[in-house]
Amino acid sequence: MTIDEKLSHFYDITVEEAHEKAAAILDEHKAALEKMAEEHKTLSEENAQTQIKAETASARREINKALSAEQLTIKRDWTRKQNELKEKIFSEVKGLLESFTKTPEYENYLTAKIKEALDFAGNDEITIYLSPEDRSLAEKLQHTTGTAIQLAKDSFLGGIRATIPQKNILIDHSFAGNFEAAYKEFKFDGGPEHE
Incomplete structure (x- = not known):
C-alpha cells in the first residue's frame, strides 16, 4: 500500500471512528435529555397534583367558612324571629289575662x-x-x-x-x-x- 492509500485508509477509519463516537455521544446525550425531560415531567405532574390538593383544601376551607358564617346568620335571624314571636304571643296572653279579669x-x-x-x-x-x-x-x-x-x-x-x-x-x-x-x-x- 502506498502512503496515499495508507493515509486515505487512515483517514477513512478515523472519520468512521469519529462518526461512531459522535453517534454514541449523541445517543448518550439524547438519552440523558429524555431522562431529564421525563424527570421534569414527573416533577411537574407532582407539583401540579400538590397545587391542586392545596387549592382544593383552600377552597373547602373557604366554603366551610362561608357556610359557617351563613349558618350563624340564619341562627341569629331565627333567634330574633323566635324572640319577636314570643313577645307577640305573651303580649296577647297578657291581653287575654286582662280581659279575663273583667269577667x-x-x-x-x-x-x-x-x-x-x-x-x-x-x-x-x-x-x-x-x-x-x-x-x-x-x-x-x-x-x-x-x-x-x-x-x-x-x-x-x-x-x-x-x-x-x-x-x-x-x-x-x-x-x-x-x-x-x-x-x-x-x-x-x-x-x-x-x-
Whole structure:
C-alpha cells in the first residue's frame, strides 16, 4: 500500500471512528435529555397534583367558612324571629289575662282560690292579698268568703297571694308569677317530631 492509500485508509477509519463516537455521544446525550425531560415531567405532574390538593383544601376551607358564617346568620335571624314571636304571643296572653279579669268567671276564680288557701291554712292565721287592680272586687270577695282581704302594694296582674306567718308559707296564685314562669320556660319546639 502506498502512503496515499495508507493515509486515505487512515483517514477513512478515523472519520468512521469519529462518526461512531459522535453517534454514541449523541445517543448518550439524547438519552440523558429524555431522562431529564421525563424527570421534569414527573416533577411537574407532582407539583401540579400538590397545587391542586392545596387549592382544593383552600377552597373547602373557604366554603366551610362561608357556610359557617351563613349558618350563624340564619341562627341569629331565627333567634330574633323566635324572640319577636314570643313577645307577640305573651303580649296577647297578657291581653287575654286582662280581659279575663273583667269577667264574672274571674270573680268565681278568685273565690275558689281564696277558699283553697283558707282550707290549706286550716286554723292558722292567713292573710289574703289581691292585686291593686282588683280593688273593686275586694269587698264582695270578703263578704263571699268570710275573710279579710288586703290589697297588695305591688301589682301582680290578678289572682291572689296569701301568707301563713306561723308556717312561713307564701301561697302564690298570682297571674304575674305564672306568667313570668311560663315566659322563662317557653320554648319553640317544632319540626316533624313535634307535629
